[in-house]
Amino acid sequence: MHVPDGFLDAPTSIATGAVAFVAVGVALRGARRELDDKTAPLAGLVAAFVFATQMINFPVGAGTSGHLMGGALAAVLVGPWTGVLCVSVVLIVQSLLFADGGITALGTNILLIAVATVVVGWFVTRVLLKVLPKRVGMVAPAAAVGAFVSVPAAALVFTGLYAVGGTADISLTTLATAMLGWHTVIGLGEAAITFLAVGAILSVRPDLVYAARGVISERDLVIKTKEAVA
Amino acid sequence: MSTETKQTATKRAVPFRWVAVGIAVVALLLAGVVSYYASANPDGLEYVAGKTGFLDSASEHGAADGPLADYSTKGVDDARLSGGLAGVIGTVLVLVIAGGLALVVRRRSTGSSDEA
Numbered sequence: 001m002h003v004p005d006g007f008l009d010a011p012t013s014i015a016t017g018a019v020a021f022v023a024v025g026v027a028l029r030g031a032r033r034e035l036d037d038k039t040a041p042l043a044g045l046v047a048a049f050v051f052a053t054q055m056i057n058f059p060v061g062a063g064t065s066g067h068l069m070g071g072a073l074a075a076v077l078v079g080p081w082t083g084v085l086c087v088s089v090v091l092i093v094q095s096l097l098f099a100d101g102g103i104t105a106l107g108t109n110i111l112l113i114a115v116a117t118v119v120v121g122w123f124v125t126r127v128l129l130k131v132l133p134k135r136v137g138m139v140a141p142a143a144a145v146g147a148f149v150s151v152p153a154a155a156l157v158f159t160g161l162y163a164v165g166g167t168a169d170i171s172l173t174t175l176a177t178a179m180l181g182w183h184t185v186i187g188l189g190e191a192a193i194t195f196l197a198v199g200a201i202l203s204v205r206p207d208l209v210y211a212a213r214g215v216i217s218e219r220d221l222v223i224k225t226k227e228a229v230a
Numbered sequence: 231m232s233t234e235t236k237q238t239a240t241k242r243a244v245p246f247r248w249v250a251v252g253i254a255v256v257a258l259l260l261a262g263v264v265s266y267y268a269s270a271n272p273d274g275l276e277y278v279a280g281k282t283g284f285l286d287s288a289s290e291h292g293a294a295d296g297p298l299a300d301y302s303t304k305g306v307d308d309a310r311l312s313g314g315l316a317g318v319i320g321t322v323l324v325l326v327i328a329g330g331l332a333l334v335v336r337r338r339s340t341g342s343s344d345e346a
């Protein structure tokens with residue numbers, strides 16, 4: 001979903017740039033609570049994984065493709081604030097070095113791919129983990145649903161930004177329908193990759209998965225009473 | 231109570247180093263090798279822009295002439311090598327920048343040298 005230069009007008013790009021700047025600043029403060037000596041290297045690895053996986057465009061039919069955005073994945077693995085930072089670093093490197101995503105659109109892309117996906121993906125995952133039984137096995141499916149929803153959500157945010165500052169005179173209904181439709185399909189890929197990645201780390205080291213922390217401590221309490229163990 | 235938890239955890243735990251190496255290897259393989267087989271079709275936004283008729287409003291990228299522009303390494307003719315090398319460089323760069331940033335931001339175990 002990397003927005004190139006020229007899709008949005010200058011005022012909108014400046015505004016998204018300012019919002020993204022503030023969001024990254026707030027994330028820098030928030031990430032302090034999530035990061036310690038062990039999770040800091042993990043954050044670097046998660047960002048590297050997101051960069052690598054974003055290179056893998058998968059076909060979604062009719063001459064279209066999609067790739068992971070990774071906001072939900074990063075939030076679930078290393079925490080939402082750190083997740084925003086991880087994906088932002090990916091987007092900055094992509095824009096400046098790989099000419100992927102416009103330089104004037106960097107704020108827009110951070111807002112869409114780093115902030116919107118983390119906020120929506122994390123919110124949905126958290127709500128599901130609150131509602132679902134407190135088991136480690138619930139974390140990967142919850143993350144997958146969060147990841148799925150985050151993609152059409154980001155597509156809607158783009159449509160909203162285009163309504164405000166799009167440079168071409170096009171039908172917004174057509175744009176919204178097409179963006180939502182295609183990105184719902186791409187969301188399935190996002191969900192699958194997130195499920196596999198979160199599931200893989202959970203299977204070896206559930207304690208490293210940020211979203212699983214509450215679940216693990218509750219499970220430990222159950223084991224200690226020695227009543228609920230089958 | 232906490233010691234008991236720690237013991238159960240360490241008994242089963244795979245060392246962090248292995249997990250780190252695992253993630254790094256998967257990332258490098260994806261960016262360095264698998265990326266060659268990625269779909270070359272336009273992504274969702276590009277496709278919609280084309281269909282809806284505003285793809286032309288995209289302007290030339292400011293860094294389009296950079297040495298790694300469009301995920302290919304300048305001066306390397308072989309497509310597989312050029313793309314793979316660009317992917318590996320990008321993955322390592324992101325690892326160093328994001329990891330370094332996280333190390334700077336993190337809570338220090340000592341806590342006395344708080345500069346913020």
